[in-house]
Amino acid sequence: MILNEHKGRTVSNKLLKINELYLDNYRAFEDFTIKFDEKLTVLVATNGKGKTAILDAIAVAFGTFVNATGLANGKAFSRTDVLQFTPRNTLVKTVEEKYPLTLRAKGNIDSHDVSWMREIKNPKARTSINNTKPLINYGTKIRELVTQNNDNALPLISYYGTGRLWAQKRATKSKKLSETSRLSGYIDCLDSLSNYKAFKSWYEYICKSELEMKIEAIEKESINPPHNEFEDIRKALQEAVNEVIPNNSGWHDIVYRQKAKAIIMDHSEHGELPVTQLSDGIRSMIGLVADIAYRTIKLNPHLNNAPKETSGIILIDEIDMHLHPKWQQTVLPDMMKAFPKMQFIVSTHSPQVLSTVRKEQIRILEDNRVFTPSSSSLGEDSSVLLSEIMDISSFPPLEIVSKREEYQDLVEDRAYDTNHAKSLRKELIDNYGETNTFIFQMDMLIHKFESMKKVGK
Incomplete structure (x- = not known):
């Protein structure tokens, strides 16, 4: 067990983790088992092969835990999750x-190795909760600790689906009444939409409170002003966002400005702008990172740096969504730096993302099976990963590509002097240009064959 010291006590790094998942008669899965890395698991598959289904199933697996914490609703199976077949x-x-x-x-639940089960037995049955006692007990324990004003660290589980961009959801009355509780960090955590509206309201309160404390200290001309905890919270959240956003966008230091009545970010060239005016990719990542950081701080306001010290599980569908390829190459390392104690389980279509991941952390889904790549992925060329892991040619299925392949076959067969080969070469040069790497490689091969011909080989 990995432990961290906090105020004389140890905080477990295994309060909430998932190691293995078995699914049967669930959507397209029958008798299916998948194991997860303790830090990062990346799901890869073509559309419709089950990446989102696995993330949804993990959310259902922890549904009774979230329910038991008291303020939030967990997830259960629906009838549409049941495997359908044609006799x-x-x-x-x-x-x-x-x-x-x-x-x-x-x-791992509350630092103990446990197993549990959920099922729907028949068309009239609901999702079972009888075999999830360890989760229910832990959720109940957390609720009791909070009501007793105990400052034990609470784990986070949160799910972000493909519809997460700038989700705006109307808070229910019960949510509004409970927004000050630590347990409100679990509200909508399995919803798959990052609730930017809830974050905005909370962060506005934090920034305003920080400013009010500073003004009060100035007005009282206090020599030793009280410690401004709101400033600590604002800095912790800014640090988390700055780990991920500035490297590929230049935007940094998220803060609420009273004059603009908006959350803004700063840029060395563009100055300050409201977050709502930034691009989809930047807004999507800000919403994602800010929501995770916000939840960790809500759950553990007593920790010095809640985003870095809070453990748990983060589920993200299509981590590469809306991101430039350059950003895709850094998003996972940056997220893991911002939230080092989290277990990340994500899906992707991006070879750029895979190039930052060890092969042992990749799970390829295909026809009700799961396997890891046989070749290395970390630091590998994206075109190689596209071919070897995603089983996709790096060239699109176009006529010019077929002609390129045909010309290469002719050169390798030493038929480069034929009229057809010369015609193909001209067409390829017209498309790619004479300095293209492929044309250069073919010319070098022709030169090699011509040299061999001169020495009689």
């Missing part, structure tokens, strides 16, 4: 559901 040898085509839908999980 063979029937005169009339029918679609049937296959039961029971079963989920089994293994992980």
Whole structure:
């Protein structure tokens, strides 16, 4: 168990983790098992092969824990999650559901190795909670600790789906009444939409309170003003956002400005702008990082740097969404630097993302199976990963690409002097230019064959 010291006590790094997930009769999965790395797991598959389904299933796996904390709603299975099939040898085509839908999980709950299960047994049944006692007990324990004013560290679980960009959700009455509680850090945590509206309201309060404390100290001409905890919170959140956003955008130091009545960021060339005016990619990442940081601070306001000290599980669907390829090459390392104690489970379509990940942390999903790549991925060329891991040619399926391949075959067969080969070469030069690397490589190969011809080989 990895431990951190805090105020004379130890804070476990394994308060909430998932190590293994088994699914049967769930969407497209039958008798399926996947294991997760303790720090980072990256899911790779073509569309419709189950990346989002696995993230959804993890959210359901922890649904009873979130429910038990008291203020938030967990997730359960729906009827649409049940595997559907068409029976063979029937005169009339029918679609049937296959039961029971079963989920089994293994992980660490409150620093203990545990396993649990959720299922739907039949069409009339609801998602079971009977076999999730360790999660319910831990959620209940957390609720009791908070009501007793105990400052034990609380773990975070949070899910961010592809619809997360600038989600604006209307808070319910119960959410508004509970927004000051530590446990409000769990509200909507499994919703898959980052609630920027909730973050904005909270951060506005933090920045205003910090300023009010400073003004009060000045007015009282205090020699030793009281410690400004709101400033600590603002700096901790800024630090988390600055770990991820500035490197590829230049925007930094997120703060609320009373004059603009908006959350703004600063840029050395563009000055200050409201976050709402920035690009989709930047806004998406700010919303994601700020939401995680906001939740860690809500759950653990007593920690010196909650984003860096809070442990838990972060689920992100399509981590590369809206990001420039250059940013895709740094997003995971930066996120793990901003939240070093979190277990990240993410999906991606990007070879640039995969080039920053060890092969042992990649899970390729294909036809109800899961496997890790046989070749290295960390630091590898993106075009190689596109081919070897994602099984996609780095060249698009265009006619000019077919002609390129045909010309290469002719050169390698030493038929480069034929009229057809010369015609293909001219067409390729017209498209790529005479200084293109491929043309140069083919010319070098022709030169090699011509030299061999002169010496009689």
